[in-house]
Amino acid sequence: MAETGMRPPASPLRRRALRALRWLFTPLRPDDYLELINPLWSTRELRGRVERVEPERGGAATVLIRPGYDWVGHRPGQYVRLGVVIDGVHHWRAYSLTSSPDRADGLISVTPKKVDGGVVSPYLVEQARPGELVRLGEVEGSFTLPDRLGRGLLFVTAGSGITPVMSMLRHLADGPGLHDVVHIHSARDEDGVIFGDELAALEKQHEGFRLQLRITGRDGRFTPAELDTRCPDWRERESYACGPGELLDALQAHWTEHGTAVRLHHERFQPIVGGDGAEGAGGTVHFTHRNVDADCPPGTPILVAGEDAGVAMPFGCRVGVCHTCVLPIREGRIRDLRTNVVSEMHNEIVRTCVHGAEGRVTVDL
Amino acid sequence: MSPTTHPFAHLNEAQLAELAREFDAIHDRVRADLGERDRRYIKGVIRLHRQIAVAGRVLLLGSRSKVAWTAGTGCLAVAKILENMEIGHNVLHGQWDWMNDPAIHSSTWDWDTASTAAAWKHSHNYIHHTYTNIRGKDKDLGYEIMRIDPHQRWHPAYLAQPLYNLLLMAFFEWGVAVHDLDIEAIRAGKKPLKDVWHDIKGISGKARDQILKDYVGWPLVSALAATAVGRLRQPEPRSRRRVLADRARGRGVRGAIRAQLAAVRKEGGGTFAATFRADFTANIIRNVWAHSIIFCGHFPDQTYTFSQDEVRDETRGGWYVRQLVGAANITGSPLFHLLSGNLGYQVEHHLFPDMPSSRYAEIAPQVRDICRRYGLPYNTGPLSRQLGTVHRTILRLAFPGGKPRPKPGPYRGDEVEHRAA
Numbered sequence A: 001m002a003e004t005g006m007r008p009p010a011s012p013l014r015r016r017a018l019r020a021l022r023w024l025f026t027p028l029r030p031d032d033y034l035e036l037i038n039p040l041w042s043t044r045e046l047r048g049r050v051e052r053v054e055p056e057r058g059g060a061a062t063v064l065i066r067p068g069y070d071w072v073g074h075r076p077g078q079y080v081r082l083g084v085v086i087d088g089v090h091h092w093r094a095y096s097l098t099s100s101p102d103r104a105d106g107l108i109s110v111t112p113k114k115v116d117g118g119v120v121s122p123y124l125v126e127q128a129r130p131g132e133l134v135r136l137g138e139v140e141g142s143f144t145l146p147d148r149l150g151r152g153l154l155f156v157t158a159g160s161g162i163t164p165v166m167s168m169l170r171h172l173a174d175g176p177g178l179h180d181v182v183h184i185h186s187a188r189d190e191d192g193v194i195f196g197d198e199l200a201a202l203e204k205q206h207e208g209f210r211l212q213l214r215i216t217g218r219d220g221r222f223t224p225a226e227l228d229t230r231c232p233d234w235r236e237r238e239s240y241a242c243g244p245g246e247l248l249d250a251l252q253a254h255w256t257e258h259g260t261a262v263r264l265h266h267e268r269f270q271p272i273v274g275g276d277g278a279e280g281a282g283g284t285v286h287f288t289h290r291n292v293d294a295d296c297p298p299g300t301p302i303l304v305a306g307e308d309a310g311v312a313m314p315f316g317c318r319v320g321v322c323h324t325c326v327l328p329i330r331e332g333r334i335r336d337l338r339t340n341v342v343s344e345m346h347n348e349i350v351r352t353c354v355h356g357a358e359g360r361v362t363v364d365l
Numbered sequence B: 001m002s003p004t005t006h007p008f009a010h011l012n013e014a015q016l017a018e019l020a021r022e023f024d025a026i027h028d029r030v031r032a033d034l035g036e037r038d039r040r041y042i043k044g045v046i047r048l049h050r051q052i053a054v055a056g057r058v059l060l061l062g063s064r065s066k067v068a069w070t071a072g073t074g075c076l077a078v079a080k081i082l083e084n085m086e087i088g089h090n091v092l093h094g095q096w097d098w099m100n101d102p103a104i105h106s107s108t109w110d111w112d113t114a115s116t117a118a119a120w121k122h123s124h125n126y127i128h129h130t131y132t133n134i135r136g137k138d139k140d141l142g143y144e145i146m147r148i149d150p151h152q153r154w155h156p157a158y159l160a161q162p163l164y165n166l167l168l169m170a171f172f173e174w175g176v177a178v179h180d181l182d183i184e185a186i187r188a189g190k191k192p193l194k195d196v197w198h199d200i201k202g203i204s205g206k207a208r209d210q211i212l213k214d215y216v217g218w219p220l221v222s223a224l225a226a227t228a229v230g231r232l233r234q235p236e237p238r239s240r241r242r243v244l245a246d247r248a249r250g251r252g253v254r255g256a257i258r259a260q261l262a263a264v265r266k267e268g269g270g271t272f273a274a275t276f277r278a279d280f281t282a283n284i285i286r287n288v289w290a291h292s293i294i295f296c297g298h299f300p301d302q303t304y305t306f307s308q309d310e311v312r313d314e315t316r317g318g319w320y321v322r323q324l325v326g327a328a329n330i331t332g333s334p335l336f337h338l339l340s341g342n343l344g345y346q347v348e349h350h351l352f353p354d355m356p357s358s359r360y361a362e363i364a365p366q367v368r369d370i371c372r373r374y375g376l377p378y379n380t381g382p383l384s385r386q387l388g389t390v391h392r393t394i395l396r397l398a399f400p401g402g403k404p405r406p407k408p409g410p411y412r413g414d415e416v417e418h419r420a421a
């Protein structure tokens, strides 16, 4: 089955009323008819309506969405799974929420940066239009501010790693206040700083907010060793890092060695799946019922191998979160593309989006 | 009985392989082109179904009026036809799975008919579409109760088949519901009791829901609505004299209650029955329609059946040709095709069961062109003619004997077809 949005936490009364009426509408549900009036009324799946799309610097755009009435809210730093229909097909991606949860107009926003060769981000940045419906999945993520803001904060971000932190900054600025916050942000060039103007404004308005912009195209990459000069009390701070994998790896190592590792929170955007320099030998996937053999080079998920061979594969998030893509493996060896662990399968169910083949794999589809 | 010579005996292996490539190419071209336009189509049909269904139910609230009853029953019948044919049948075939939409997906869909989605996907999508027209394998050939092909051995029970065909027509959904049970296998002891029990539970659950909705739920809703309106219009159902008499006898309250109940019974009861009849009629209309369209898919004169020997080493090309000559089309307007779930394009549907039905009309000329070039028949005709030959066969084969009907031969282009018609 294809991936669905989040089940709205409708009031028990409403749920019970709908359930009591369900037998009159079987095999459909009262929801199917209520949706004719307003698609946001569904109690089956949370939806939202695109209100505006605002271009940002660096090839990004902020998509402002009016969520259904049952939106549960989020904590700054969390992400949401977003389902959009592009040329008739549902696609799901997870994006950090960039809006402050306390926005007066109740809108939420995500700010994708256009990825060349991507499907969803170019669509959202260039083609999404006001009025369009989107599906809203679970709000997830533990990259959130501490319950008590006892100590100072340090943010280290790079590129679109700014997005979850933006939600935190906006929330702090509106509410508890931006006291004692240091933010080191890297971008390739000056014009590419997403939210550049707003960050500058925040710095001007708030004494306690110290922004250190790093233009890597000019000044080179930021290294953790610089922390001692840029933010000498970094060990004392609750720290949040978000950006490319290498940066996060370096920071983690630095905190483990010189600081207190539990003080460093980090957010990886997507689990790293396959890609260049993948390990293993790859293999072939045989789809039994379709009677198709698909080539599966190293680093290629079975899902992609199947699609390339023309098999209609079930999929959702494509990053190992939703379990939409699970298929039974009759036999063969598969490699977890995130951890590189290889395992032998016999009639086991596997997420095809994060596993590649090692040798010949037989899939029941 | 003389074996039928098959219409593709003249094709050699290489030609069949080439033909398979051509059919594959049609499939791939459409697949690559699927997009927003197709999604809008199916979403539109689904919305249309729901609107007509709502209109029908609302009209039937006043089902004591002749006009409302007729209009409501009509709406309901059309809604059920749309839902079963263009939506249910095709969604359950996985024709819309490519959208990755959880609400329109073969794995989650259920339809407004007695058979369960799971059973139907097995008996229809798998058995019938794989073993199309193979005698002894395709259970849709006569549905295990009829002699529809002269190769089937005659039995006195078939004498009654014109009669039970009529019954099947009226109660088609129930026939389809028990179809997957596979009575033959149960009788031969080949089907584990556990599976039989599982199937029966599925069928009875679905049956209960359907009956409750159509024959209890909605009649009750109509009755309640009628009663409420009646009370609003006329709060006091007794005559003035009656009221005074009751009061004089000291039974003011009791009399009032009794009178109210009598009025409710009269208004509500009548409406309940009227909506009940409307639902029943709508179901019968839908059943007769579905039966007619579906029987025209494989049983008109021109179609071929196959023995198991003939298909032993079937190639992909052979599979395509079997689908092609085992099915028959019906000509008609776009509205007709919508209401028949595009099964007027049965040939195209059998070649590409998982292609969105809305695309069949557009690939039909390409299929006809292949038929013309390879000297293969392309079976089609107006509903009256197709249906006529189906029922003639059912009548004739109720009696012993019978020969395969003469076949029209290879397709020679539309002109010839039109002149012949």
Ligand code: FES
Pocket (backbone or CB within 6 Å): A315, A316, A317, A318, A319, A320, A321, A322, A323, A324, A325, A326, A351, A352, A353, A354
């Ligand atoms: S597609 Fe979501 S887990 Fe694989």
